[in-house]
Structure formats: C-alpha cells, structure tokens
Amino acid sequence: MIQVPEEIPLKLEDGFDRITRELALPGEFPPAVLEEAGWVAEVPRPGGKDLTDVPFVTIDPPGSMDLDQAVHLERLRGGYRVWYAIADVGAFVRPGGVIDAEARARGETVYLPAGKVPLHPRVLSEGAASLLPGVPRPAAVWVIDLDADGRTVGADVQRALIRSRERLDYTYVQAAVDTGTADGTLGLLAEIGRLRLALERERGGVTLPTPQQEVTAADGGYRLEYRLPLPAEAWNAQISLLTGMAAAAMMLDAEIGILRVLPPPHSGDLAKVRRVAGALGVPWPDGAGYGAVVHDLDPKNPQQAAFLHESRVLLRGSGYEAFDGAPPKEAGHAAVAAPYAHVTAPLRRLVDRYATEVCLAIAAGEPVPSDVRASLASLPALMASSGRRAAAVDRACVDLVEAFLLRDRLGQAFEAVVIDVDERRGGGQVQLTDPAVIARCDGPVPLGEQVTVRLTRADPATREVRFTLT
Numbered sequence: 001m002i003q004v005p006e007e008i009p010l011k012l013e014d015g016f017d018r019i020t021r022e023l024a025l026p027g028e029f030p031p032a033v034l035e036e037a038g039w040v041a042e043v044p045r046p047g048g049k050d051l052t053d054v055p056f057v058t059i060d061p062p063g064s065m066d067l068d069q070a071v072h073l074e075r076l077r078g079g080y081r082v083w084y085a086i087a088d089v090g091a092f093v094r095p096g097g098v099i100d101a102e103a104r105a106r107g108e109t110v111y112l113p114a115g116k117v118p119l120h121p122r123v124l125s126e127g128a129a130s131l132l133p134g135v136p137r138p139a140a141v142w143v144i145d146l147d148a149d150g151r152t153v154g155a156d157v158q159r160a161l162i163r164s165r166e167r168l169d170y171t172y173v174q175a176a177v178d179t180g181t182a183d184g185t186l187g188l189l190a191e192i193g194r195l196r197l198a199l200e201r202e203r204g205g206v207t208l209p210t211p212q213q214e215v216t217a218a219d220g221g222y223r224l225e226y227r228l229p230l231p232a233e234a235w236n237a238q239i240s241l242l243t244g245m246a247a248a249a250m251m252l253d254a255e256i257g258i259l260r261v262l263p264p265p266h267s268g269d270l271a272k273v274r275r276v277a278g279a280l281g282v283p284w285p286d287g288a289g290y291g292a293v294v295h296d297l298d299p300k301n302p303q304q305a306a307f308l309h310e311s312r313v314l315l316r317g318s319g320y321e322a323f324d325g326a327p328p329k330e331a332g333h334a335a336v337a338a339p340y341a342h343v344t345a346p347l348r349r350l351v352d353r354y355a356t357e358v359c360l361a362i363a364a365g366e367p368v369p370s371d372v373r374a375s376l377a378s379l380p381a382l383m384a385s386s387g388r389r390a391a392a393v394d395r396a397c398v399d400l401v402e403a404f405l406l407r408d409r410l411g412q413a414f415e416a417v418v419i420d421v422d423e424r425r426g427g428g429q430v431q432l433t434d435p436a437v438i439a440r441c442d443g444p445v446p447l448g449e450q451v452t453v454r455l456t457r458a459d460p461a462t463r464e465v466r467f468t469l470t
Contacts, residue, residue: 044091062169064169068346086344108383152246168186201295264332410456427445
C-alpha cells in the first residue's frame, strides 16, 4: 500500500476524499453497530485456557493499533514450537448481529494514505479485540510443532486468554537480528523464517521480490520512493503462511471450510512468460519452476524488473473456495504451492473469522456452529467484491499521488525502464527511477530497456500520468 506522511497537502487530501466517494466506500458505522460494539467490548465470550504466562509479542508496522497476531517461538529438542495467537474476533462478534451484518457489507479494512475504512468499529479493532500489550485478550492460539528443517509435524488451535508483552515493529526486529542482539523469539524468528523460505522455494512457492511505492517528506515537499520489504517482514509472513497452511490441512481433513485458492497458470501464459524471460536474458533452467526463477531476481536490474512485472500474469485469478463435504478439485494456491487458508487477520478481513471458527470446532472435536456453516457458501462472493474495491482504491490513490507530485514537471525528461509493452494499442508502461512512478508511455517502447522519457500529462483531477519517448 502506498504510504504518505501524517501531514498531507489539502488538495491531495481532497483527492483521497473524492476517491472514497467515487468508489462508494462505507462511511461512519451506523449507531446500532456502535452501540453493540460498545457493550460487547465490555463482555466478550470467555477466553478459554489461561495462557497469559506465554510471553507473546506483536510485530507490525510502526503505529499499528489493529494487532491481529502475537507470536512466541521456542526451540525444542529436534525442532521448534510456534505459538501464534490470533485476535479472537468471534469472542465479540455474534453471527447474525448488527456488527456481523455490517462486516459482511464491508468485507475488509480498506487502507488509504490519509487513513482507513475499518472492517469493525475501532472500539473493537483498535481496542478490546486488538492484541495490545500489557492487557489480557481473548485469542485463538495456534500451537504448531516443526522439525529441525522447519517442516510441520503437528498443529492444534484453541481459544485462550493471552497477554502480549511488547508491541514491536519490523525495523526494530531487523536491527536486533543484524546487530546480533536478537534472542528468544526474535532470534528464532530469523532462524525459522529462513528455514520456511527455503521450504517455500523447495516446494515451488513464489514470493515476488518487488519494491513498494512510498511517499516521504523531503525539502519541504514530498517525493515518491521505492522500498523493498525488510527480511524481518518476510520471516514474519512465513509464520502467517505456516498457520494458514495448517488451517487448510485441518479443514480439508474435516471436509468443511473455506480456502484461499489460486489455480496453476495456463500453459499459454507460462509459455509466454518463458519467452519473455529468454528475450530479457533472465535465466530459466530446464526443470525449474517459476518460483525458483524469481527467487533471486534483482528488481534494480532493468531486465529483471521488466520480467517480474510481466510475469505477474501467472499469479492472477486468486479467490476463495468454500466447501461442506467433498473438498474442491482445485484446493491449492499456486503461489503458496500448497493448500492455504486465511485465518490470521480477522480484525481486517471478514473471512478469517469464519475460517477460524471452523478450525476451532474441528480441533475441539465439535460440530461447526450452524450459523458459521450456513454462511460459508456466501463468503467467496463477498470477499471477491470487497477485494476488487480495495484494489481499486489502492490503484487510484497511487495514481493520484503520482499525478500530484508530477503536476509541475510537464515537459521534463526522466530516466526509466520499460516494464510492459501493450501489443494491441502500442506503447506500454515505464518505471521511473526517481521519482518512484510507474505510468503509461506512448511510442515504440522496447521491453526491458533503459530509456529517456518526457512527461506529457500529469493531471490530479483525472489521476492520469503519461510519458512519451524522447
């Protein structure tokens, strides 16, 4: 998600407000939702087993208040134990209540540079249900045992009461690992994270090494920059993926649940991407899968950056698959290279609450609650709709910031790399080095080549930026 500083120029903020209106994002919560949230925040469902002695910590971006996950890691003889506590939103939100109905209409939290449109009222998402440090909180606690290579050997989940010890951010964790001062959970996060990344590569999973666009303050104004995620973010993501894979396996064994799925790429798309790799000089050894090819690519290399952009076609088409009975034929997630479920972000994503309730029932040897069971079939369409809306907001915000920051630079020349060619309309997309802009370029653009382009349009009103070759 594109990020901006807290102090935003008024015209830019107006643009974000217009995006909110254009894409019909929900506004304030209705009074009945706020009223219900107020009283359930005071009287949640009992938290289950007392695990407040487990020294969990949270790891999130700086300033985050909607804390979905807390982690504690242990070394066992011959392996590891992962304790992963997930905010127990089901302890507060009753299926069929007004909070549940509003959450089903929203689907997920939508993030904008100037704020967010939350899935749940803040009294829950940033208060009573958030795994904030120093206070007891209900949680769904996963306990996953790994062998010495990081492979899963057992998994369980139960309701519990926890108390996180600290709220950490990725920069702090990375610095602790880099300086050799990380011990306990932080030291093991790096160790287990690296093992899980190696297993991801072994099974053919895909993590694209692509930079994120970010807006930063500079010289009294603003600039766009690219930021590559820290290794600590990838290690933490592997704990989430590990849990999602354990949840999927549990639901498939029980023949009920909802999976996050991504079909294998079409043979035609795969053949095209292999041709692009050859044209750009990106090595693709015989027998190697797509995940192995992209694993070590450098997005700073023009040809490799273009290949990473072009190859994203192989990762399109993700969705959700609900089942109650025989598992679906296409139960895998091509990028994870395994069955996978969303269960680790229930404060921000509707489906995670329902999938967690399914897993809690399965693990306890109890029937899945009838209201949860009845809702599974409707979730894929709800999540598809909210996902499209969130993606449209993200793209519109990026386009607005790019146009706003370039609006006074018409006619200027920039160095860029061609990352996409439009074979039907001509032209393509270029990625500027500075500022961090990706936009359309007119003219006969050569894929993967460094070019000089001239800015011909930058209109914040239409959020359009265009270049032409010089």
